[in-house]
Amino acid sequence: MFENYLSIMIFVPILTGLALLLLPVSREAARALGLAVSVIVVLLGLKVFVAYDGASGGFEFTEHAVVNESLGIAYSLGVDGISILVLAAAALLFPMVYLLFATRAKGYYANLLIVQGAMIGALAATDMVLFYVFWEVMLLPIFFMIGLYGGPRRFPAAIKITIYTIAGSLLMLASLIYLGIAYHDQSGQWSFAMENLSAMSLAGPTATLAFIGFMIAFAIKIPLFPFHTWLPDAYTEAPTATTFVLSAVMAKIGVYGVIRFVVPVFDESFARYALILACSGVVGMMYCGIAALAQKDMKRMLAFSSASHMGIIALGIFCMNVQALTGTLYQIVAHATSTGVIFLMLGIIEERTDTRTIDDFGGMAAKAPVLAFFFAVAMLASVGLPGTSGFIGEFLIILGAVKFNPLIALFAGTTLIIGVCYMLWLFQRVFFETTNPRLEHFRDLTAVEMLTLLPIVILIIVMGVFPQPFIKKIEPSAQQQLAAISTTTHIAGTAQAGPNLKTGEL
Amino acid sequence: MLATYLFFGLALLAVLGALGLILFKHPMNGAMSFVVTLISLAGLYALLSAKLIFAIQLIVYAGAIMSLILFIIMFLNIQERDLPIDSNRWFYLAGGIIVVAPIAGLMIKIAKSLPEEHPELIDGFGDVKTVGHLLFTEWLLPFEIVSILLLVALVGAVVLAGKRGVN
């Protein structure tokens, strides 16, 4: 019938969103339209996910059109194992927002649509300039959603996330221009296509600077320690659905960007600085995890928790072996589902009680057993219990980290403990103990809410018990991505400093 | 020779008129002295064989625009006490001269470098017919744009001046 699935997934939401902004449409109609569009995207996303074969590890569903011949900029899209799971998450998670939160303004739904289209675009782009464009477009709706519909301190939060991210983006732009020029110098042609740029061999201090430029841009988005300070404010002040978008998908695009662009293009610099980056991931994980315990606001606590998990997820990239990289790609989605569900439930709780302070809760399990059960499942996935989606990724990352550097692995492993500390504490204070009088009339989830969240809760379990169908799709691409890096690192003589456990040299 | 004398005479008048504009306290006096400048400029245009411009300068500038200005000044019926106190006038003037001097010096230096002799005039230089022809062929688009501008200005002026004030 038609074959431009990706283009449709990108532009139908964006155009619908723009149309909603311009046309005088009622709130209900906007919500219904948003839901309809997001369901279309879900169907297309499912189609792409199921049809994606992945055995070759190459791009599928490719589209190509030249935009500017003289500069070699092209509109080229494609999916491979690196992007397929993130893309699926970006496509599948959105209908929940429309279903759960019915009383938002028209512009809110419009912005959600635009941000979804832009995120899918960033994930599908295989031309770096195209990626950059979507990357920037992604940010604007977030700015408006926080600034217009956020909490009491929304303005500073919105400004902070926007300027912080844009600062990073500008560094990326500069590095991108450098890459284009470097390619022109080497080949005599202009191109920003991924496969061309990654085939280049870059050396010298300028290349390192460009690497740092890219890395900072992505580190801010992920966020990696110490570039995370926008996160607690933004997550806390943003309306729940925005927090959901930020944590479930947007942060993952940062990780995705590192894998997709930094690893193949700057393979040499990347291998050289991997240890530092890995330390940053681990330190961030511990730092944010410990900070989470001291929070009084539930949302802020979960924001720190999210940042903590991102540290571990990012660590998987820096370990540079296929287990860790596969683990990262898997954990991206696992974390999107578990944290996403937690934030959505937090939004439901907040709408019913008008508070997020942990002290205002208690004994909610007795009042709302289904909510408590869902929350518990998501929480257990978030702490990486085997049998839930969270375990597979975390295990693979730690396994890879042991090979990379046992000390890093030891500290990375503390995520098992740190995560449990604050999560159990939260669960105890909110769901256990005696029922807080404020919650006397607290209702359990309605049928709609239950049915909305149920698929994700089931997905959490399924991804824990039957991960192989997912891993099968991502693993060949992960192998390919690492193939480049291992050849160059051997030549450059900067092979991993880790121990060789086979021969027992610790 | 006559042309030279005429030029210097008219130039003197123009400068004096301009000085009067910036020095007279009451805008009425200033406007009257500005009219002198405008008329001498018209004379200078004539010396440059710009017949159409000469006529339009007299009719539109010295005639229409200046009378409009004078009309408004009189319409507002400005008294001595209504006038703003130009307390720092001489300070600004002195400073202004210092600041403007380099600009003037540079421009005059450039002007001096231009060739001295006048080329021969062609037939109908500055005539209504030749300028009009030019206007409706090569400059048609700018001409039309200007006409739209005038229309907009007309509407704008009506809208603005037609508003009921607070006082």
Place this chain on the structure above:
Amino acid sequence: MINNYLALSIVLFCLGILGVVSRRNVFVVFMAIELMLNAANLGFVAVSRLHVNMDGHVLALMVMAVAAAEAALALAVIILLHKHKGNLDTNIFSLLKG
């Protein structure tokens, strides 16, 4: 010869600048701007003579048209301002202050 015309044009233009800078009366400022326009016109016409090319004349015409439009609007604004503030001082209008 032409350079004398141009010199005059420059002098008039500078006088216009001085008028804008030193006066606070809104009418005088306005007329000083007109003076600068005229100085520019003189330059156009003089150079036109130098090159025996009538494009300068056309430009001068355009400037006059713009001046007329400006006069119409500016005077309307002045009337409005006078109605609002009862004053002709340019310094009371400082809406651009950050």
Place this chain on the structure above:
Amino acid sequence: MVHNVSYLGFIPLLPLAGALILGLMYLATCQGKQISERLYGILGCIGPVLSFFMALRVFFSLRGLPEQERFLSHVAYTWFSTGELDIPMGFLADPLSAIMLLFVTFVGSLIHIYSIGYMKGDARYGKFFAYLNLFLGSMLILVLGDGPVVMFVGWEGVGLCSYLLIGFWSDDRSNVMAGNKAFIVNRIGDLGFVLGMGFLFWGIGADGFDYLSLKANAQNLTAPVGLVVCLLLFVGATGKSAQIPLYVWLPDAMAGPTPVSALIHAATMVTAGVYMVARFSFLYAHVPAAGEIVAWIGMLTALLAAIFGMYQDDIKKILAYSTVSQLGYMFAGVGVAAYSAGIFHVFTHAFFKALLFLAAGSVIIALHHEQNIWKMGGLRSKLPTTYKTMLIGGLALAGCPPFAGFFSKDEILYSALASGHVLIWMIGVVVAGMTAYYTFRMIFVVFHGTPRDQEAFDHAHESPKVMTVPLVILAIGSVFAGFYNLPAIFGGHQKFSHWLAPSLVEHHPHGGVGLEILAVAASVVAFVIGVSIAYRKFSVPVAEPVYKGFNKFGYHKFYVDELYHTVIVRPYQFIGKAISRAIEPFVIDAPVQASGWLYRMFGLAFKVFQAGYVKVYAIYMVIGLSVLSLLVSQSLN
């Protein structure tokens, strides 16, 4: 030779399915009309009982095979696989897991039945059975998993159930806190387990990460990596099996319902660590130094817990410390490479400790949830069945021949002695005496003497059949389980050890008959001394003692909990607060804030020039033009 049998996967699946069904039923009805307790009880027992019968089938099919072919396995599907790593969702039944399987399902089924009576009237009846089923399913995965990763699923699963069940009465903050403590401490151990798996995998796991492949490749593991792996795995074991330094959660875990204490925190889950060390016997046999550490930690734990056990007031805490102490024995056993002796103690311990807990539960129910032994007394006449069964359990625990505990404990002590660990053996004998002392202290205070709380005594009555029948069955087990591994000195053939031989890598030390007699005699003497001291002090009516000096120190458990709280918990909380109040806003975010502040200052500075008068802007322009003109004239010259 490995035989593929597809029903293996159903053994854990049955209780798990039961948990799912019960859980959904409970969720669906907990706020509306309740389902009858009887239905929950029957549904809850179906899974465990069926699993037990399947375990029997596994056991007998293994027996029907030649000794070296006693391996049944089933790979359900590929769980996950990437690069060299290939983890199937596979199950393995060999003699070792078959033994574990049998007693786990057997004791588990009995405790499910007992719970029907014990939990009567609880508002969350259905939830309790769902959790118990979930626990049993996880435990069976732990036991049946064919590799460390699948084992880890069960390992964490039982930890989760332990957390849920300790905090089962979640209205009370202290219960939930105890659950949290258990989960977190277990997680510390799990960190060791995960890292151990990592090292093991990169060492020898690339050619198959299941026990049989690992065993085949074990000799390729270099000594340093082997030591690291063994110690890290043992860290995991200390967490799950409550050894020094991670034992602190187990006594607190008694906050849960008594069947939970019996099943999870005494009979099955806590022995998982011992099972794991035995499972990896091919590694520990490879690295003697690791075994040494295991043995010492085990024996020190046994000693420490026995000391604490002598001072407890709470009947369940006494049993909890005795559990820790007995687990210490088991580790001492596996540490000195007597894996079958350790597993045998696991086996017998499951019977008598479950029995003791269930009997204690019967006492507690009879006295309406009174757990302090100093409020009991003279209950012998009121609760005859409970008394008799508890006495049997106590004799088994104290190591009185010929009860089950005697043989298994003696086997461990003899192995320690025969393998040259004399000091460990001596401590073991002392601990045996202490065990006898605190066990009979408890029995005498609770059942003998005169009632201390007359009103509670008058209302006490024997428990219903559904509770006492499991007690009797377990008591029979406690009496006879020991004969399964009767050593040669008593005319036996050590059938149990021979049965386990295909699964384990061990060498039976031969110390001679003299040493064996020495070990037996020492154990018997220790038992007699311990019981007689207890008899002298507590068979007569005594009041609650007041502890002084070292006794007070022991009564407060050497202040270890307080120490951990001060050294670990408080600094952790402090760092968290410091980060969120000071470091985050004033250090990490400072450059960000500073750049914002810098821009604002620039703005303020330039704001001065923005007078707002058009004329001023014109002046700026003219000045700029003027400067430009000056520059241009300069360059023209």
